[in-house]
Amino acid sequence: MKINKRKTNVQVVSRREHKALDIRVGGEKIKKVEEFKYLGSLITRDGRSQKEIRSRIEQAKRIFFQKGKVLRAKIDLGVRLRFLRAYVWSVALYGCKTWTIGTLDRKRIEDFKLWCYRRMLRIKWTEKVRNEEVLKRIKGDRVIWKTLVKRRARMIGNNLKHPGMLATVLEGMVEGKNWKGRPRQSYEDQILKDTGCKSFVEMQRLAQKRQEWRDATH
Known part of the structure; x- marks a missing residue:
């Protein structure tokens, strides 16, 4: 096996701060990183999924703006929802099968869904339309979460x-003692x-x- 020293990094996945690693290949020290991309997914030092979820949502929002003319066009709502799932949600949920999702992460995903619905329906924030009313107009609820599950x-x-x-x-099973405090x-x-x-x-x-x-x- 050949290793490209310039493209190779090392990472310690742990809650604790670790001293600098001294791993060398051919006498050259390999750079230690806090996070890196692997197959499009963000792997962080703390082993959590929060940064990856936030990153995915931001990428999906950019796609939404790129496809805004279609998603906000005056065509059948069902057709636009299919476009939303194909273009936007496919980006947001990339790699979701491996996420460990906490309460705040789930809320962030649900908020993103409503963010998409409000812009598709051209609802301005000054109109003060409740989430229940948005879901009623869109005739759907929890679709993105069901897809993830x-x-x-x-x-x-x-x-x-x-x-x-x-x-x-x-x-x-992981060796060692449990960390103090509420378990993840x-x-x-x-x-x-x-x-x-x-x-x-x-x-x-x-x-x-x-x-x-x-x-x-x-």
Whole structure:
């Protein structure tokens, strides 16, 4: 295997601050970074998804402005919603299957959905239209969140049915003591919540039954 020293960086994923690393390739020190892009997704030192979610939403907003003429045109609303999902939400939800989403992150995603709806309907902020009224006019609710959950469940279901590296990571245990304070929400916890399972073993058994898994995650 050949390594390009100029394009190679190292990163320590941890809550604690670490001293400078001294990793060398061919006598040349490799640069340590706090975050980097991998396959379009932002990987940060703290192992959280907040920066990636914010970055995705900002990118999706730029796409919305680029496609604004179509999304705000006087054509059938259903057609414009399909354009919204194809052009804008596809950017916002890229890589969402691997996110660990907290309460604030979910609110940020839901707020982005309403941001899109308000601009599609040409609602000015001075009109003071409530979110409930916006959803009533758009005839939809929680579509973006349901899409996210379905994508996440589909990926997890496939990996649990066909054991591989990701399944091994999900089943693995991290050595060491828990950090002081309230524990973070784990990726596994949110999958258990999606499926209604009480344990990883129960979820693993459910994934072997395709129809039951689909019923639990739709």
